[in-house]
Amino acid sequence: MPTYKAPLREYRFLLRDTFNIEQYSALPGFKDAPLDVVDQILDEAAKLAEDVLQPLNQIGDREGCKLENGVVTTPKGFKEAYKTLVEGGWPALVADPAYGGQGLPNALGVIFNEMVSSANMAFGMYPGLSHGAYSALLHHGTDEQRKTYLPKLVSGEWTGTMNLTEPQCGTDLGLLRTKAVPQADGSYKITGTKIFISAGEHDLAENILHLVLARVEGAPAGIKGISLFLVPKFLVKEDGTLGARNGVSCGALEHKMGIHGNATAVLNYDEATGWLVGEREKGMRAMFTMMNEARLGVGLQGLSQSEVAYQNALAYAKDRLQGRSLTGAKEPAKPADPIIVHPDVRRMLLDAKSFNEGARALLVWTALHGDLSHASGDAQVRETGDDMMALLTPVVKGYLTDRGFANAVESQQVYGGHGYIEENGVSQFVRDARIAMIYEGANGIQALDLVGRKLAANGGRGVFAFFKLIDDFIAANKDDKLAPFTAPLAAARKDLEAATTWFMENALQNPDNAGAGSVDYLHLFGITSVAYMWALMAKAALAKLSTGDDKAFYETKLKTARYFVERILPETATHLLRIRNGAAPLMAFSQDDF
């Protein structure tokens, strides 16, 4: 049976020692969460994740969701767990106090979400999707919409969904056909079919707010004709109570490779009543508010499965006796050594461990920049925050989910044949992690967003600011003890800059040169960013080591940093070589050549 322990010590190290969030204690949001309060919140969140959500994870996988007569039943225990979540006030954690939220920084929000997702990824998607709907309404809804719907989303009494995909229309939303017909009262009648709607129908909450992309009758074809609508499952009466059932129904649930506990619905809209959110034909703008938020949330899913898979593989590797160390028996009294003595088993574990800790730092760092982009009183800090959030979002989504999945696979490998048996639970981590590489923009799309949009934004301001952050850190930390981490970071940063320059010189004349190297570039960016995080963490660990407390923790931190530098950073060389080989090796093929 798999288990999960929230990595509370790691969170404290990041928030206190590495990012020193107390420096922001005067800012809105941060001032409501001094470190002792943060500790309490994280302790309580860990209990929720470990005691309530994790025990339901395998049950969710085995039972899945059921659709009978239009009614979707979630797996046993999910309803009670959701009630516990709502009663704990967790959906309000980072929401606006004006609507009942606690207004805490999203740097805390992503930490909470990592715990929930490690414990039960399929469950975590129900409140996760609500938060995307919350953001869209907060930023684009009318005052009345906000007043009517946000408190219910913030409390978790109602949940939300994002409705983009249709059978003929995935990445290319310009192809969508769902139509909206204006009514005399200002509402619209929405008709069409949406597929792959996560948390699309369920029994956890009394109402579901569907945010639906559709085309108003007569609007232009393509992406420019799209508007965003709010379509509640139950219409809401003037007094805020629930009225009639709206014309939206669940036509089917998908049979998926994983996340069985989450209902992935086909939703049929048949003249359902909806209201415009934001401006007509500006639906994409409003949708991107939801999606950008969701992308960090998906990135952390990759990390979350890597973390929980690692924890279980580690326990197995310490427990499983098989063979002897290559350098002589380590536990001669036992019939064999635990397999953790073998270098190759350590490789698989440390690939995950060094990623988990570095990727978590990157996630929190990115969310923190997002927080600062709103909360800081300094315009330069706000701009950098915004730039880093925009630049790193596709990196966090793509790199964390690609590597998170790969680490879950390696953790499964640690188990040998036992990893292939469903009862042992690690196969579920692999199957669940797989979706994170696909949804909210497949990772190839993230890579195109990075090279096609984010690099060029504001004349490259973001990427140059990122390089400068690294350069400034290296220049300010000429400490010999840090050199084993800053020197390789400088080398990786150089590879990343070389790749960036190559795109600038070669992609304008032929955009396929950007497309061909985009996923390599995303990984090169991810590796370099995580190496930067490891340099920051190494510095923090060295500082703490000099004070003498909890030595083992900080020494291990340095060992893990070293592992990342010596075993993961060498990948940059391959990525750069591939990028520089350009589009020709791919585009030389006619369609018939394949």
Added chain:
Amino acid sequence: MPTYKAPLREYRFLLRDTFNIEQYSALPGFKDAPLDVVDQILDEAAKLAEDVLQPLNQIGDREGCKLENGVVTTPKGFKEAYKTLVEGGWPALVADPAYGGQGLPNALGVIFNEMVSSANMAFGMYPGLSHGAYSALLHHGTDEQRKTYLPKLVSGEWTGTMNLTEPQCGTDLGLLRTKAVPQADGSYKITGTKIFISAGEHDLAENILHLVLARVEGAPAGIKGISLFLVPKFLVKEDGTLGARNGVSCGALEHKMGIHGNATAVLNYDEATGWLVGEREKGMRAMFTMMNEARLGVGLQGLSQSEVAYQNALAYAKDRLQGRSLTGAKEPAKPADPIIVHPDVRRMLLDAKSFNEGARALLVWTALHGDLSHASGDAQVRETGDDMMALLTPVVKGYLTDRGFANAVESQQVYGGHGYIEENGVSQFVRDARIAMIYEGANGIQALDLVGRKLAANGGRGVFAFFKLIDDFIAANKDDKLAPFTAPLAAARKDLEAATTWFMENALQNPDNAGAGSVDYLHLFGITSVAYMWALMAKAALAKLSTGDDKAFYETKLKTARYFVERILPETATHLLRIRNGAAPLMAFSQDDF
């Protein structure tokens, strides 16, 4: 619905143009299969795979095997398909004519098996395991055992299994507890529990021959006390007909991530009657005969899933309309371009295509060397054949299954969200492919076999012979047109030699230095071997191009070779860097540090 077409054109290119197997037409085995006969055999095999086995693949996944009252039922249609296989004489393809076999080269056998496995991997394991049992009996059984059992295995009337694993004993067979008690009549009573027994119990054949590792009462502990036994499900009477049911029963079937159509059994031996195969306490030797054969067979499973996943992803990529080419609409009359116009989609497809064709060449090349190690009249050719077979077996097993799985995952990615839906079938390729990295010696064990055993064997004779083959080829082919393939091959070979030298210099003093770099080395070896195959194929393609026939096929071959060279070969740099960083980054951790 997924489909499969056997790559017959590819097989012909390999056998005729690349390896010119007609040069061996005087040798035993080869002389029974002139090229026109080979063509007929492959055409018939393709029909079996495409028309009989592939349509059952998804059914097998969905239904799985069922155990009721000790009786295992295979999925609907498997029994009839197995009958068709037997009636076609396929189990006899490469078996010894002395026992009813057709005696054809294993170079053909692996091609047949690739087709079967691409069409239905779970099904292919039933005859696949039989062949392992056949080999063990052929090489280690008594005359009487051979006479009694081999004709039935060769005809396929009976099937076979390999029984190694026990709950406490996987890789480390020295821990096994199943015991054998000698009886007065020369037989043994076998008692114990075996797990993870593929094809361990089923309804396809009237008898199952279990080859079981056990320890004779009083034998030494550890690996040296192990003997191999034959334990038939039904005892065989003197006249060859079936007698009493033996004391072996199926206690449970495992619930697995994939290969649901194959019955993975827990087998309980309760004083079952068995007979020694080979010498007492030399069971490991006999077992290795089965396992080495099985390892090539598992390597091809990795290739097989990469091939069928690629075929389906390719069809999807040509069919799915979404977005526009970065360089302007390619099919402006359609609402969007097919996604194959996008460089990153091509990357995923070409990673698989360039691997499939190169890995297939390596598989056939390795099997051919195995054939020559028996069939050649030239002692030097036999020795090289033996050396190459031994050296490349762990490479084929490890590299082909690691990359095969990775390619199945990339093919799934081409499908976007539709790849995560079970009905579309590509998830099954991923789930099925996953086991091949684990069983028959997890890939980490293959890597240790390579660096710990195969490199050192006969003073490094094998690896130096391999380098010499490459050097001789490069020296003999100074053609400018080949330079784009031979120059990078020379560079990769240099990296591989550098890594080999590094092990020789650093692993004796500290074997963990070999363990830490072993999987990187296996991949470095795999990439270099496949680059060698691409150089051979490029040469063959250039020769055929000059004759003017079927130009498009050969030109595509060169494009695919170029893709491998420019996009996959750059990985050698990373592997070498990691290997040279040695064991320290891994071994610095105490067990508590993790």
